[in-house]
Amino acid sequence: MPDPAKVRVATIWLSGCSGCHMSFLDQDEALIDLAQQIQLVYSPIVDIKVFPENVDVTLVEGAVANEDQQELLKFARVRTKILISLGDCAVTGNVTGLRNSLSNSPQATLTRAFIETADVNPQIPTDVPALLPKALPLHEVVKVDYYIPGCPPPAGLINWVIGRLMRGLPVNMEGRSKFG
Amino acid sequence: MSAGTVKLKIDNIEVNVPEGTMILEAARANGVVIPTLCDVEGLTAYGGCRMCMVEIHGSPKLFASCVTPVSTGMEIVTQSDKLKEYRKMALQFILSERSHICSVCVANNSCELQKLANELGVDHVQFEREWTSFPVDSTHDFLVLDRNRCILCTRCVRVCDEIEGVHTLDLKLRGKDEQVIVDLDDQWGESTSCTSCRKCAKVCPVGAIYVEGEALSETKDKNVAKFVLSRRNR
Amino acid sequence: MKLADLQKIAEHEVDFQRAYKHRINVCCSSGCVPFGALKVLKAFEDAVKEFSVEKDCKVAKTGCVGTCSVGPAVIIEPGDYLYQSVTPERVRETVRDHIVLGLPVKDMLYHSEDFFKKQHRLVLRNAGKIDPSRIEDYIAMGGYSAIVKCLATMTPQGVIYEVTRSGLRGRGGAGFPTGQKWSLVARSHSTPKYIVANLDEGDPGVFANRTLAEADPHAILEGMLIAAYAVGAEKGYIYIRAEYPLAIQTLQKAIVQARAMTLLGDSVLETPFKFDLELRFGAGAFVAGEETAILASVEGRRAMPRPRPPYPANSGLWGKPTLIQNVETLANIPVIIQNGGEWFSKVGTTKCSGTKCFSLTGQINNPGLIEVPMGITLREVVFEIGGGIQNNRPFKAVLVGGPSGGCLPEALLDLPIDYDSLTKVGAIMGSGGIVVIDDQSCMVDTAKFFTDFCVEESCGKCVPCRAGLVKVQEIFNRITTGDGKVEDIAALDKAGNYIKEASLCGLGQTAPNPVLTTLRYFRDEYLEHIVDKKCRAGKCFRNLVKEEEVEDQ
Structure with a gap:
């Protein structure tokens, strides 16, 4: 049931290792407090299929690596007030972006990954969303409001940022954020 | 006075x-x-x-x-506000010009670039990042040169020339293509001038030159030049 | 050879030249040779023999008069008849009509009377008039009389006094007062001292220094001699780009001749003054024109700039006091010594005396090399000397100062050309390149072009120039291919100002000028590209057009 008193929060998992979501869950007992104030309306850890309307805060993990992700991110952007890049893949491309050094051609990348370096049964997967030429950080695709770098970002920092935002306080990352 | x-x-x-x-x-x-x-x-x-x-x-x-x-x-x-903005911009330029990926870098948590970005609150890079694929030289017995992590500060070139006195390291090309080279752009393992003194790895502010198999927190020593000079002038 | 001997050589040479009724000067500089100037020269030599006028008519191989777009250029004296686009086929007719019959060939004469009207030639005083391969030609024009005057009648302090009084400022671009620079080097106690002449003209489309070296090499040598005498240097280097083979050859010849006449060597003109010089070749980097980069290169190191202080005047080549001057500055010196500093200070404006050579190019009727008094307006340069825009198209902008200059709009055409006025509007004197741009050019594309050049030429030492310019280039790539965002304008502005303020050397500090000035004066074109995805000149979005064409097929 929608609760008008609670902040509507969503989390999205793009091309990342899920470590940022793990870190989010690592807030431990702070999650109990958080649960009093927020309603999780979309997330890989809840069973809602379509990104809903009127989301207050969306945390996005992972880089934008394929067309489906690009579509979802753009879709989420227009339905979200505050969009946060969560973790290095979303902020910089990070490990997901390592393929960018290899080639800007999806075909060449797939060949490298699934044919040349395959030990058994080399084949390029079909019926999966088409790769973008490069894995991109979120802000190269949509407008991003806040950034929480880190691989993964520390649970305490995620908690701090969300806490500040819910209280309407400014978020200054000086001395707090850290790549890697 | x-x-x-x-x-x-x-x-x-x-x-x-x-x-x-x-x-x-x-x-x-x-x-x-x-x-x-x-x-x-x-x-x-x-x-x-x-x-x-x-x-x-x-x-x-x-x-x-x-x-x-x-x-x-x-x-x-x-x-000042202006200086802070300019310093943040410089950091973003450096972070965006080569593939600086902290999570897979040997220097993670012992890196001056990473530390400065943290201190100045550079939480993202507003410019498009380059994903470079410069050659990595791991032919030396234990020293490794990864040009993709290099910020071209030339600390290694200077310490090699001025303190160790061998001038094994230098630069080639210019602008964004500029790279640290060994001797006349040879493989490090074949260098005839390198004394394997490790001073380059000690002063490297990032993970571009490092000692294989050793923790960076142990091998970094920015004060090596000052130390050698203080002994020499004693 | 002694001081007095020079006068005799001059007199002898003048008599020798007076014996000829006509003098045919065929420009054989780098501009005219590709048009076939050497064949024209040969044709003239043959033709004067054919008409048996070789005793009346001297055919000389000279340097450039400045009309570089219509070469080969030939001047017939007396009367300074300038012929343009001379072909070997028409030489016979020219000699017959002009020399034998006394009737100039009208249809071959240079098309514009205005080109020379407002010019004032001090640096290029002998260009196109003398044979640069003969030292006697230079001496006959009063050459080397200034160094004789210095050695015979002036103290080094006296020379510096005259140069200071002349108000001459460095022509390399920065405009530092020359006299002040000389006294700094002269006052420095450390020895030996060095002189370096900067002939590393790396800007695309700029050829003033090359022309000077090819047309009048001894003017540079004499300027260096006087400077050496004034500051107490015994050794000089001319740093010249290896891409200037003809200028190198001309200078090498000039040095040999000057040595043979004891104008260079252990005892210059048999006085105790000692000076000799060597050429040093640059390997084609734009940054090697920066003074500290030149020093590194002359010493045999990578041509990379270093921070100042220490200034070269205190610690230059091998840590010794070094005077670095652009060759154009040096070529002014003999004129100043001959006529006095006060005379020179009256040319140009009060704040900015003398003249400046400009390489005038772009969509203009009379492109070429010009020398104009300081304070002349851009309008006079573009529309009078330059003869206006080709095919009467509308004027759009003028880029002053080479690849790191500023793009100025029509509203600023009445701006007087001097160091301070140009800096105020975001341009620079720089190497003296003026590119006239008509409505067929896109200002965004123009700024992108020069950014590409500076990205290519950045030495890589400092972050703003090395990494910052690449980011600026990326933004331009986006804007000109249809992916521009409105925020990009602010980003360009911010990055541009940062690079300008934070770069180590002049290259980086001026590299964003084309970007910043086009943003300032032609912002609407940027917006058009970003918002409407439209380029009014049709230069950008070519990739998009191609894609559409492919789809159509």
């Missing part, structure tokens, strides 16, 4: 330093921290990273404090 002493103000603190001192040194000696990347005490100042830019009252220009000598009556500002 004795002869040869210069009196000036740094961030409104009155300081006295010997004539010929650079602003950066004067600030350090008086506990004022100015961010730097290419500077290493004991090596010739390079003036390349432009992190240490400061304002001098009465001039519209900015000055690199590592290469600007003090003069009497100077009023120096080391922190």
Whole structure:
């Protein structure tokens, strides 16, 4: 049931290792407090299929690596007030972006990954969303409001940022954020 | 005030330093921290990273404090909104010009670039990032050179030339293609001049030159040049 | 050879030249040779023999008069008849009509009278008039009389006094007062001292220094001699780009001749003054024109700039006091000594005396090399000397100062050309390149072009120039291919100002000028590209057009 008193929060998992979501869950007992104030309306850890309307805060993990992700991110952007890049893949491309050094051609990348370096049964997967030429950080695709770098970002920092935002306080990352 | 002493103000603190001192040194000696990347005490100042830019009252220009000598009556500002913005911009330029990926870098958590980004609150890079694929030289017995992580501060080149005295390392090409090379662009393992002294790895602010199999927190030692010089001049 | 001997050589040479009724000067500089100037020269030599006028008519191989777009250029004296686009086929007719019959060939004469009207030639005083391969030609024009005057009648301090009084400022671009620079070097106690002449003209489309070296090499040598005498240097280097083979050859020849006449060597003109010089070749980097980069290169190191202080005047080549001057500055010196500093200070404006050579190019009727008094307006240069825009198209902008200059709009055409006025509007004197741009050019594309050049030429030492310019280039790539965002304008502005303020050397500090000035004066074109995805000149979005074409097929 929608609760008008609670902040509507969503989390999205793009091309990342899920470590940022793990870190989010690592807030431990702070999650109990958080649960009093927020309603999780979309997330890989809840069973809602379509990104809903009127989301207050969306945390996005992972880089934008394929067309489906690009579509979802753009879709989420227009339905979200505050969009946060969560973790290095979303902020910089990070490990997901390592393929960018290899080639800007999806075909060449797939060949490298699934044919040349395959030990058994080399084949390029079909019926999966088409790769973008490069894995991109979120802000190269949509407008991003806040950034929480880190691989993964520390649970305490995620908690701090969300806490500040819910209280309407400014978020200054000086001395707090850290790549890697 | 004795002869040869210069009196000036740094961030409104009155300081006295010997004539010929650079602003950066004067600030350090008086506990004022100015961010730097290419500077290493004991090596010739390079003036390349432009992190240490400061304002001098009465001039519209900015000055690199590592290469600007003090003069009497100077009023120096080391922190301002403009300087902070410019330093953040410089960091973003550096972070975006090569593939700096902290999570897979040997220097993670022992990196001066990473640390500065943290301190100045650079939480993302507004410019498109380059994903470079410069050659990595791992032919040496234990020293590795990864040009994709290099910020071209030339600390290694200078320490090799000025302290170790062998000049194994130098630069080739220019602009964004500039790279650190070994001898006449040979493989490090085949170098005839390298003494394997590790000083390059000690002063490297990032993970571009490192000792294989050893923790970076153990092998980094920015003070090596100052130390050698202090022994030499004893 | 002694001081007095020079006068005799001059007199002898003048008599020798007076014996000819006509003098045919065929320009054989780098501009005219590709048009076939050497064949034209040969044709003239043959033709004067054919008409048996070789005793009346001297055919000389000279340097450039400045009309570089219509070469080969030939001047027939007396009367300074300038012929343009001379072909070997028409030489016979020219000699017959002009020399034998006394009737100039009208249809071959240079098309514009205005080109020379407002010019004032001090540096290029002998260009196109003398044979640069003969030292006697230079001496006959009063050459080397200034160094004789210095050695015979002036103290080094006296020379510096005259140069200071002349108000001459460095022609390399920065405009530092020359006299002041000389006294700094002269006052420095450390020895030996060095002189370096900067002939590393790396800007695309700029050829003033090359022309000077090819047309009048001894003017540079004499300027260096006087400077050496004034500051107490015994050794000089001319740093010249290896891409200037003809200028190198001309200078090498000039040095040999000057040595043979004891104008260079252990005892210059048999006085105790000692000076000799060597050429040093640059390997084609734009940054090697920066003074500290030149020093590194002359010493045999990578041509990379270093921070100043120490200034070269105190610590230059091998840590010794070094005077670095652009060759154009040096070529002014003999004129100043001959006529006095006060005379020179009256040319040009009060704040900015003398003249400046400009390489005038772009969509203009009379492109070429010009020398104009300081304070002349851009309008006079573009519309009078330059003869206006080709095909009467509308004027759009003028880029002053080479690849790191500023793009100025029509509203600023009445701006007087001097160091301070140009700096105020975001341009620079720089190397003296003026590119006239008509409505067929896109200002965004123009700024992108020069950014590409500076990215290519950045030495890589400092972050703003090395990494910052690449980011600026990326933004331009986006804007010109249809992916521009409105925020990009602010980003360009911010990055541009940062690079300008934070770069180590002049290259980086001026590299964003084309970007910043086009943003300032032609912002609407940027917006058009970003918002409407439209380029009014049709230069950008070519990739998009191609894609559409492919789809159509």
